[in-house]
Amino acid sequence: MAAAQRQLPRPFARLAKLGLVCLLAGGGLARGVVQFDVFMGFAGKARQGEWFPVTFEILNDGPTFDGQVELRPRFGDNPVYRFDVELATNTRKRFTLAVFAGANSGWTAKLKNGRKTVARHEELKLDSSYPATSLLGALSGQQAGGPVLPKTRFKNKWENDRYTPRVAHLQLDTFPDDPIALSGLHALYLNSARAITLRTEQAAALSTWVLGGGHLILAVDQPGDVTSTPWLSSLVRGQFGPVQNSAAGQALHRWAEAGGYSAVGSPDAAFAAGQLATAEVRLAKGETLFELDNRPVAAEANRGLGQVSVLGFNPEREPFKSWTNRAWFWARLAKVKKTWFEKTTAPTRYGQMHIDGVYGAMLDSRQVSKLPIGWLLLLLAAYLVIIGPVDRIWLKRINKQMLTWLTFPAYVAIFSLLIYFIGYKLRAGQLELNELHIVDVLPGQQEVLRGRSYVSVYSPLNDDYRLGGSFEQGGIRSEYGGTFRGNMASSLLVQRAPGKLEARARVPIWTSRLLCSEWLAPANGGVTAALTKNGRASYELSIKNGLDKAITGAMLLAEGKVTELELQSPPGGTRTIRVRIGSTPDSDPHIDFESISNTGRFENAVNARNMAFGDTERGRIEPMLMNLVACSFPALLGSTNPAGNLVASFNGSGGLDLSAHAERGGAVLFLLAEDHAPIPSTGLFETKLAQARTLYRIPLEITKPE
Numbered sequence: 001m002a003a004a005q006r007q008l009p010r011p012f013a014r015l016a017k018l019g020l021v022c023l024l025a026g027g028g029l030a031r032g033v034v035q036f037d038v039f040m041g042f043a044g045k046a047r048q049g050e051w052f053p054v055t056f057e058i059l060n061d062g063p064t065f066d067g068q069v070e071l072r073p074r075f076g077d078n079p080v081y082r083f084d085v086e087l088a089t090n091t092r093k094r095f096t097l098a099v100f101a102g103a104n105s106g107w108t109a110k111l112k113n114g115r116k117t118v119a120r121h122e123e124l125k126l127d128s129s130y131p132a133t134s135l136l137g138a139l140s141g142q143q144a145g146g147p148v149l150p151k152t153r154f155k156n157k158w159e160n161d162r163y164t165p166r167v168a169h170l171q172l173d174t175f176p177d178d179p180i181a182l183s184g185l186h187a188l189y190l191n192s193a194r195a196i197t198l199r200t201e202q203a204a205a206l207s208t209w210v211l212g213g214g215h216l217i218l219a220v221d222q223p224g225d226v227t228s229t230p231w232l233s234s235l236v237r238g239q240f241g242p243v244q245n246s247a248a249g250q251a252l253h254r255w256a257e258a259g260g261y262s263a264v265g266s267p268d269a270a271f272a273a274g275q276l277a278t279a280e281v282r283l284a285k286g287e288t289l290f291e292l293d294n295r296p297v298a299a300e301a302n303r304g305l306g307q308v309s310v311l312g313f314n315p316e317r318e319p320f321k322s323w324t325n326r327a328w329f330w331a332r333l334a335k336v337k338k339t340w341f342e343k344t345t346a347p348t349r350y351g352q353m354h355i356d357g358v359y360g361a362m363l364d365s366r367q368v369s370k371l372p373i374g375w376l377l378l379l380l381a382a383y384l385v386i387i388g389p390v391d392r393i394w395l396k397r398i399n400k401q402m403l404t405w406l407t408f409p410a411y412v413a414i415f416s417l418l419i420y421f422i423g424y425k426l427r428a429g430q431l432e433l434n435e436l437h438i439v440d441v442l443p444g445q446q447e448v449l450r451g452r453s454y455v456s457v458y459s460p461l462n463d464d465y466r467l468g469g470s471f472e473q474g475g476i477r478s479e480y481g482g483t484f485r486g487n488m489a490s491s492l493l494v495q496r497a498p499g500k501l502e503a504r505a506r507v508p509i510w511t512s513r514l515l516c517s518e519w520l521a522p523a524n525g526g527v528t529a530a531l532t533k534n535g536r537a538s539y540e541l542s543i544k545n546g547l548d549k550a551i552t553g554a555m556l557l558a559e560g561k562v563t564e565l566e567l568q569s570p571p572g573g574t575r576t577i578r579v580r581i582g583s584t585p586d587s588d589p590h591i592d593f594e595s596i597s598n599t600g601r602f603e604n605a606v607n608a609r610n611m612a613f614g615d616t617e618r619g620r621i622e623p624m625l626m627n628l629v630a631c632s633f634p635a636l637l638g639s640t641n642p643a644g645n646l647v648a649s650f651n652g653s654g655g656l657d658l659s660a661h662a663e664r665g666g667a668v669l670f671l672l673a674e675d676h677a678p679i680p681s682t683g684l685f686e687t688k689l690a691q692a693r694t695l696y697r698i699p700l701e702i703t704k705p706e
Contacts, residue, residue: 034087035059036119038109040126042137042168046184049102049131049354049480050653051518053181055174057094058111060087065113071097074106074123077490079477084497094173097496098181098518100477100653101128102487130348131483131651134165134186134336139175141191141221145316147330150263155344163346165336177201178473179208179450180518183655187215187334191316192225195232203231205473208520210235211304211442211699212450213655217333219311223279234444236308238299241280246292248274248319255290256325259332262342265325274319281312285701302666304442305658305699309333335660355634355652356454356479356488356514357606362623363436364512364609365458367429370616379419387411427510432458432689436623438632438656439678441698447523452656453682455515458689459507466684467515468495468502474519476503480653481610489513502684517682518654526678527551529669531558531700537581539702541669545569549676553625556581557658557668558702562629602630602637603649625672628695632670635659658697671696 039055046052056069064087071081078101085093107124110117129135140146152164168185172194176182182205190206195218198206210216216235218226223240226232249272257264278297281288286301289309297312311333313320320326331341339347387408395401433455440450457465467476479488491506492515507513525546532540539558545551551569555562559581569575601621608619621627630637634650636659651657658668677692 033061034111034118035061036109036111036121038121038124039174040107040124041128042135042185043170044125045127045129045135045166045168046101047131047133047135047186048128048483049651050184051098051100051180051182051475052126052184053096053174053176053178054081054099054107054109055094055096055176056083056109057092057174058085058087059092061090064088067118068112070110070112071099072108072110073101073103074108076103076105077478077487078102078105079487079492079494079503081494082496084495096176096178096181098176098178098473098475100475100480101126102478102480103128129166130163130346131653132348133163134334134340135184136165136167136330136334136336137182137185137188138167138169139172139188139190139194140169140316141193141219141314142316145321146191147189147217147315147334148327149331149334149336150261150327150341152341152346153344154346156346159346163340163348165331165340172197175202177205179205179212179520180473180475180654182206182209182214183212183653185209185214186336187217189217189219189334191219191221191314192232193221196225196229207231207235207444208442208448208450209655210306210308211444211448212440213305213658213661215307215309215335217309217311219313219315220279220281221314235303236310237284237301237303238286238310239280239282240312241295243277243279245275246278246295246297248272248276249292251290251292252320252323252329253325256328256332259328260338261328261331262338264328268324271319271323271325276313276320277317279312281310283308283310302661302664302699302701304444305440305655305661305666305668305697307660307664352482353603353606353650354480354482354485355631355650355656356516357481357609358602358621358627358631358650359436359454360456360479360512360514361602361605361609361619361621362627363434363454363456363514364620365429365432365434365456366620367432367458368427368510368512368616370612370614370619372615373613376613379415379422383411383415423510429458429460429510430689431460431685431687432456432512433681433683433685433687434458434690435677435682435692436628437677437679437692437694438628439694439696441523441527441696443699443701447525447528449521449523449526449678450655451517451519451521451678452654453517453519453679455517455682456512457505457507457515457683458512459509462506462509464491464504464506466502466504467517467682468500468684469517469519469679469682470499471501471519471521472499474501474517476501476515476517478505479514479516482651519679521679527671527696527698529671529698529700531556531667531669531702533702533704534578539579539581540576541565541579542574542576543567543569543669543671544574545571547571547673547676549673551671552674553672555625555629555670557662557666557670560662560665564626623693625670625695628672629670632697633657633659633662636662661699667700667702669696669698669700671698 037057041052069083109121111119138146280295283299283301286299288296289298300309436454438452442448481488493504495502528544530542554565554567634652
């Protein structure tokens, strides 16, 4: 009897077991929490129409699963990004996506396990500024240290929020390991105490970014930080003296004033009387910025297509940290133009176009023709005449006015078929893929190719097309039309996986769509060159062609001039030629950027290309060498205003623009190879109509004969 009382009824026993199972399962689920963090842009900042990093950090305490991260814009035509990642139990993974945004929109991030959403972040914010606004990144040695920039004097608060040059204070853990993601920075400040703690991938990304056109500002906390760090030492290529105290004096103040900033304050007596712990700085192929105690303590030099500026002291320490005019010092060092601080309205350039439109005018299918405006007006006039007076007159003559209920829809149907037939004859064609590769051959211990592959796809039907390649780092974006046009097409899905980059793009029927794939790949000795200066405006150029195709054209940028070279280099050949700057085979003194830009032909072609009707040929540009080279300097393409200043009509993104390098006196060799691609085709689909050409851009260091 007592035993029977101790035994629970069977239904209650089952419920108890079920509760225990749920409790254990709940405990397991509680232990299997997935932490999903997202870090947008450069400390939440970015420039519109530029690449920026999005860093994801995932901690998985639960079972292993194959996850997929999705980053989606909440509105606008920005692409959708996906990244496949394997998440083992008790692992933490951090990775960065290079993201291109043509508009200032919110974002949503999800972590999925199959169709199930494991974690998500809604309304991720990004402080997106005007493309021409300077964005200075900073990896400071101290949390509150690093650069500051002067305040603008814009009267409009909205302009101050959107156009003010700004500093993004970055964290070491989330610093990008992809150089393409870094291309959205105007310059980067790096304290040497932080440089020595960068991961190998981060250091490689930073070096590639500088060689590809970035501007690194390095503050030397201890000279040993640079000399004992191989990647930094090979990038800077400097010699440093011992650290010793120097009177600050007025040298830094005078140097800041020489930047032309009218609002620089009066000299700071306390700072001038202070002592700076400085090391002497000398850079290979560099020039001194200023001296203290007759020793150069700051210098800068070109490195590849970019530049390094080195300070032989730590600006995060006193007395520099409390210097009242330090903001103007940083503005000049970061090369922020004085117009941003002198005007009461932001110096915006409304209507400025993106250079993508010029590349589109070169690559769009020639199968497509447009209906001229005159023929369109004639067709419209004929339609109005027929449905109006003609229909009324002839029905009245046969006394059958009631038949207008039949004739009117018949006219509509006939003209609709006629318009469709005309459109078919003008625009129908075969699937076509045209590619143009703009490739920078970056120097270093291991040469790297930094490529931009412009791809124009013409589609004979409404369809999706796959693009991509085997790249560890890179991105694919749509054509960008500029600040007010944004991305020129929607429906782009970018899929990333380790070592793989793919995208799916929708192309409407009978149209061409332009996309750009940006990537990195080893050079493998494809093409090399060396430039030696023999005298005033006289050079010797040596070129080794290791490509599978002949080099059909060459131009050299040196001494601020672009000179066309008479060069035909077969595959595997080596050529040495003498170049006289200002002398071309056509006896043309030189091709200067202003004469190219004043024609206005690029601007006219882009406008005509974006029109549905009009002159077909007016919207086309031939992909000849001079046009391709001119597109490498969008900031120098424009018109001259009444004050005699050049006003740019175009801008670029992703480090494409070499204008700053040209203004610094850098030398670049441009080589054109027809019917050649440095990588497998970006189009992952079959087509009978395909064409590819490559423009190599090789930065050269000018040497002198021994």
